[in-house]
Amino acid sequence: MTINLQTIATEHRNENTMNLDQMSSLEIITEMNREDALIASSIQPHLPNIAKIIKYCIEAISKGGRIIYMGAGTSGRLGVLDAAECPPTFGVSPDVVVGLIAGGEGAFIKAREGSEDSTELAKQDLIQIGLNERDVVIGLAASGRTPYVLGGLSYAQELGCHTAAISNTYHSKIGDVAEIAVDVPVGAEVLTGSTRLKSGTAEKMILNMISTATMVGLGKAYQNLMVDVMQTNEKLRNRAENIVMEATGVERFVARATIDTAKGSCKVAITMILANCSYEDALIRLEKACGHVREAIMEK
Template sequence: MTSTSNPRDLRAELESLTTEAFRPDLADIDRLPTLDIARLMNGEDTSVPAAVAVRLPQIAAAIDAVAERMGRGGRLVYAGAGTAGRLGVLDASECPPTFNTDPTQVVGLIAGGPEAMVTSVEGAEDSKELARADLATLTLTPLDTVVGVSASGRTPYAIGAVEHARALGALTIGLACNADSALAAAAEHGIEIVVGPELLTGSTRLKSGTAQKLVLNMISTITMIRLGKTYGNLMVDVRASNDKLRARSRRIVALATGADEAEIERALAATDGEVKNAILAILAGVDGPTAARLLEESGGHLRAALAAAGR
């Protein structure tokens, strides 16, 4: 399946996509009471996790490959247009406060640039060249991963990003919501979450968008778990940048250690507010500098640092 600028050919191509299919059974949806429409929509949404479940082996294999490269200093880059691009930018923007990653470690690229987050940028999604130009600013290496995201699986921007990244030796993932997509075929790891026709014909911000959000959540979250950004299910690398997160930091230390408030405050003060360091200081009975050294020697993995300290 290839993209084309011929309107007739493009229409035929779109009509062949599951995500664009028309559902005659919903042709009178606008006549239904609001509660009935809500029930229909909710019922449609419940099918998404099952569609994701079918592809869990492929998702897990992709995540392991991402984590291996990021563990050696690589970056994770999402590239998409429209809703798909916005979801990538959203996932990337949530990594620094959640996992204390550097803003350059997980990056979201959207066709048309930041302006496209809130408005349509004409023709941006149709350009492979634009994707190559956007990626050129990042100077990709073989340690990096580029995830092309496109519900249709035919968006030139996403395909162009994957093709360019793969040519440079970077790891590539193609996330689409149609079977036999050009995007999945272009990537080393193809992930196709087939959710079926949308409630509103062709509105892929609905089930397709939900599926993409679920998979992107998995990619970033599980990668960060593999990189030692968590301790159990606690976000021990959380960045305490506001009052809520500062309160959460203290709660995380309490949950991990069982220490009282005074001990938690002392540990956080001794470790410049670093949650992971404070937990190690309490559980291993070490001072702040020793906690920092143990974590550095353990690659940031708290369990490994605790083992090194004999705990």
């Protein structure tokens, strides 16, 4: 079936850049910057629906479920990127937040545009990862009509999963399929149809909200500190020490010694210091508090 791209909001022409090819580099990026400044205000009316998605995500992970992002092209890459950032930032297993991109992992580096047209491919990808009713599936498509995403959301609905759709057009088709729709039109792109620009930026901002607020809700932060950060290199070892120092007021050598006693866990180290307890007691406190440091240190 032939699609009339002119009917899709993300394919409209931007009246402010009709002479883009005649602009200087400074003029181009000035216009891009002006357009980008409009994105946050476009998202603002949709915050209540984004909060609903986050609620489902917290509930899902608390019960052993996962967050599954699905998309094609730029949207798929953004989902994979957000998923990949969760383990080092929040200390979760790589299978807790999963990014699926049409065409598989290879499509992250080299575009495989035709793969987005298959609804069946989406179902196969979800079957392969063992999708079940405890999971939340979030479909991403700037155009709001990508068949791969439509197929994935439809299959997830059949299994009883909570579903959400994020697009950059009005009344999206993926929003019609999903339980929660976040349709955020950001206006015509500076370069017509290049949804890696404002549309991609809007999607990234929304994904940042979803993953960050979900992980905070799961106890992955104390105050505004990343207490489950993984120490995989020297920079992150130093950050872990800084986190413990900021949270407790101790000096660096105490922070490092306590982190080592806590077997590398900032969260446990902070609990040990603030509750003046042993490693074993800190573990018990955190288990009772479902991983929330603030509650753990108040435990009697």
